[in-house]
Amino acid sequence: MKISAKGDYACKAVLELAINYHEGKPVQISDIAERQNIPIKFLEQILIILKQGGVTKSKRGAEGGYYLAKPPEEITVADIILLTEGAFVHAPCIPQEDNCKNSVDCVFRPIWQEVEDSIYHILQKTNFKILSEKVMNKEQLMYYI
Numbered sequence: 001m002k003i004s005a006k007g008d009y010a011c012k013a014v015l016e017l018a019i020n021y022h023e024g025k026p027v028q029i030s031d032i033a034e035r036q037n038i039p040i041k042f043l044e045q046i047l048i049i050l051k052q053g054g055v056t057k058s059k060r061g062a063e064g065g066y067y068l069a070k071p072p073e074e075i076t077v078a079d080i081i082l083l084t085e086g087a088f089v090h091a092p093c094i095p096q097e098d099n100c101k102n103s104v105d106c107v108f109r110p111i112w113q114e115v116e117d118s119i120y121h122i123l124q125k126t127n128f129k130i131l132s133e134k135v136m137n138k139e140q141l142m143y144y145i
Helices: 005-019 028-038 040-052 078-087 107-122 128-143
Strands: 054-057 065-069
Touching: 005 028, 005 040, 005 065, 005 078, 005 128, 028 040, 028 065, 040 054, 040 065, 040 078, 078 107
Parallel strands: none
Antiparallel strands: 054 065
């Protein structure tokens, strides 16, 4: 499994929206890009994918921007990675057995499936409410001199 820049940036964008979720107003693309250090043109493409996948919504105008389509606790890292990256394990027989003519007799297929299931389980139990709370708690612990 390899997480591309697209998957990484998508997770960071959703995290930024989760941090701002309770503000009740959209976050501008430029603010997300600046806070998460994401190239703005790439972020625009990612936000389109997230919107098409039902993760985000947008509002036009001067007060516009992006916001989460559902609460952060209902969005997992698995959701975002599947949306941007596809399958966790890139083997011919994962996720569909019939993609490989040897998959019925293949000794590796159960291993690849177990790896896929394990990765999914870890990423599925991590939601963006948990992640945003970690970030906000860290920021509250910072001391300024």
